[in-house]
Amino acid sequence: MNLVSNYSLRDEIKAYWSERAATFDExxxxEIFSEGERAAWQALFLKHLGRGDGRAALDLACGTAVISHLLDDIGFRVTGIDWAEPMLERARKKAATRKRKIEFVLGDAEVTMEPDNSADVITNRHLVWTLVNPAAAFSEWHRILKPGGKLLVIDGDFVNPGPLSRLISRLSALGQRLGLVKADKRHGPGALAETHRSILSRVYFSDGARADQVVRLLEEAGFTDIRVDYDLKAIHREQRRNFSLLKGLERATQHRYAISAVKKA
Incomplete structure (x- = not known):
């Protein structure tokens, strides 16, 4: 019974992201909307991964390839994997426009079918919170990495806002009702927003993907030298230029992080 339920949920997640593809980059x-934000993201990747120098990077759940391009920019040989073909269509167009040789593959981030010991680096952004079975996924990623290879997870707890974040969110909602604050784009039309809430309530991290929980599962999967980086201020500062003031402040107070981990050589 659990296998049927899990398959159904994974099917819903795939359909949700396929539908989100049309407006994802808006x-x-x-998407990245300034060179300042691009530089801030590149600095984060350089901090944890170093320059690519032609090393093989696997960008899981790549979507429209925002992270894939950042990795390509700093010299990695990038393959992006996503299970939503509409996302990959946009990713391929973006790579063609920028004249980048990034390979895109239709596949499942939890069961990649990639060879053992084949990637120097694995990255993903805002994937972990959607995982149905993160323990199995982390073991899969460990298998794919070469000895000494590095994983970089960028994610957050989007379920449990802190007191300041809750206050800012309430002020933002009030400002929108009074016409004083323009509404920020979130998850698309109402039906998609409801689908997002439904999915979030049923994934493994339905209570929030806290960094310590992710670290524990990475340790169980065999990763070592695990480091949690909460210093994403430069990225948030640049993103605030495209958010309302209150939304930008709310985002900066959320439990967001980058976690790097190593497959023992």
């Missing part, structure tokens, strides 16, 4: 926090 939302700040997904």
């Amino acid at each position: 939302q700040p926090g997904h």
